[in-house]
Amino acid sequence: MEELAYTEEQYTQELSPVVETVGENPVSISLVNYNAEQITERVNITAAESQTYLSDDSFTWIHVQGMPKPSEMREFGELFHLHPMALEDVINVGERPKTEVFDNQMLVILGLMNKKGSTILNEPLSFFLGENFLISFHNGERDPFRAVRRRLHHPDAPLRQRKLDYLLYVLIDVTTDLCFPLLDEFDEEIEQVEQQLFGPEGVDTFMTLYTIKRELLVLRLKLRPQREAIRLLMRDDNRMLEDETKVYMRDCYDHVMRFIDMLDIYRDMTTNMLDVHLSLVNKKTFISNxxxxxxxxxxxxxxxxxxxxxxxxxxxxxxxxxxxxxxxxxxxxxxxxxxxxxxxxxxxxxxx
Known part of the structure; x- marks a missing residue:
């Protein structure tokens, strides 16, 4: 592995434009080191401690939960020889989802979609894939990958028999699947509004319909670059993933496409309901006149x-x-x- 040596000054210069965008919340670092025969799991460790588990006969998955400080990101960069441009993309919370391949490592930035009230939340997710390590960063309140760690403890699990690129696929698959509960929420909201539309409160549903349509539009705009990031993972010239794993990535791509298609269907439904609403308003206005x-x-x-x-x-x-x-x-x-x-x-x- 070719070492990329960066001094403290270089890191400060490289990361200074985006230092203010990084939060000061403490992070939780967990580690799983495994191969087909054994597995070791550690929680609440430091970046330096996790680096000691790197070896040629096992795979190391490090998960960072929370928003890292610039000093913590510099430490990860020095210990795992991460490219400074890739570190800058991780620190920049508003970075678009994308996939970038460097010399012997790959960066994947995605977003875990969530909904709080009438606000669409995009929790950034970043993955660094190296030859014998995978580092994931998630800026959110809950760890979305607990179930994956439990699966790793089964000796016969496919995760234990395959390389880290397959683990990356599983993590991306979990990320895309966690977006689907949003569709259930939108389905319930649209159904409720549809029932109100032809009832006594039909005239008062305009703001609700407009809010739902705006949320669907925002969600679709955030998912479009995510679809492109996953598509780049399946390219034939991507040396970081094995051909078999690229086939599995198609499943993630299909999930994102299906999600976007459902968003388009819901948008069409809300558009039609808005037309019906305007017709009802015009009818009531006509009757009143x-x-x-x-x-x-x-x-x-x-x-x-x-x-x-x-x-x-x-x-x-x-x-x-x-x-x-x-x-x-x-x-x-x-x-x-x-x-x-x-x-x-x-x-x-x-x-x-």
Whole structure:
């Protein structure tokens, strides 16, 4: 293995542009050293202690849970001869998912998607694959790979019989599978909104539908580069993975594609539901306008009749029509005739 020697000054210069983006939370480092015959597991160890387990007759998987400090990343870089550009990508939390192959090591950056309320969380996951070690970094609250460590303790497990590139596949497969519970959450939310849409609260579902559609869009945008990162792992010129492992990587690629396809289906559903919502709003607005229009027409119909009764309801002594023998019947007849005339007029105008 060709050594890459980096001094403290070089590391400071290389990493200084992104030092402020790294959190100061303490990390937990666990290690599994194994081969087909034996396995050793350590928890809460240091980077220097984990480096002592490297050997040619076993494989070492080191998992770093939490956000490493710059000093911890420099220590990992010096002990395992990690490329400084790769270290910078790991420290930069907002780095896009990607795959990069260096001389004798490979960096894979992915994201573990999670949802908290109406916010999509992208927990960065990074993997360094060397000749006899695999280092994984996960910036999140929970360790997603506990089940993988339990599987390693079974002597007949395929993980124990294969190289580290197969372990990398298993970790990536777990990462993609952990995204699928999000689909169940979206499915339940969309089903609830669909039931509300045709109920009394149908008009008030706009913001919920808009929020779901925005979440689906954000999630899809974050998964697209992840699909490309996994596709690069399957390339024929990738020397870090065996051909058999590349075949298994197709399964991870298919999972990401299926996830993206489901997101597209859910987006189409929310778009259609938004169209239905707007139609319902327009229908309710139309009905409301119709009611107001008819009420206005009826008010216009009775306005002149009210005017006539208002005039003859005034208490003046000298009103000539009040002394006519048939004045009352003449007034009623005039009012009825005027009402009939206005009704026919409004009917021909389609106002009634």
């Amino acid at each position: 119709e009611v107001q229009r008819k009420a206005t027409v009826w008010a216009m119909l009775f306005a002149p009749l009210t005017f006539i009764t208002g005039i003859y309801g005034m208490n003046f002594l000298n009103m000539p029509e009040t002394k006519l023998q048939y004045g009352f019947f003449i007034c009623i007849g005039a009012m009825v005739g005027l009402g009939v005339f206005l009704s026919i007029f409004f009917k021909r105008k389609n106002w009634l």
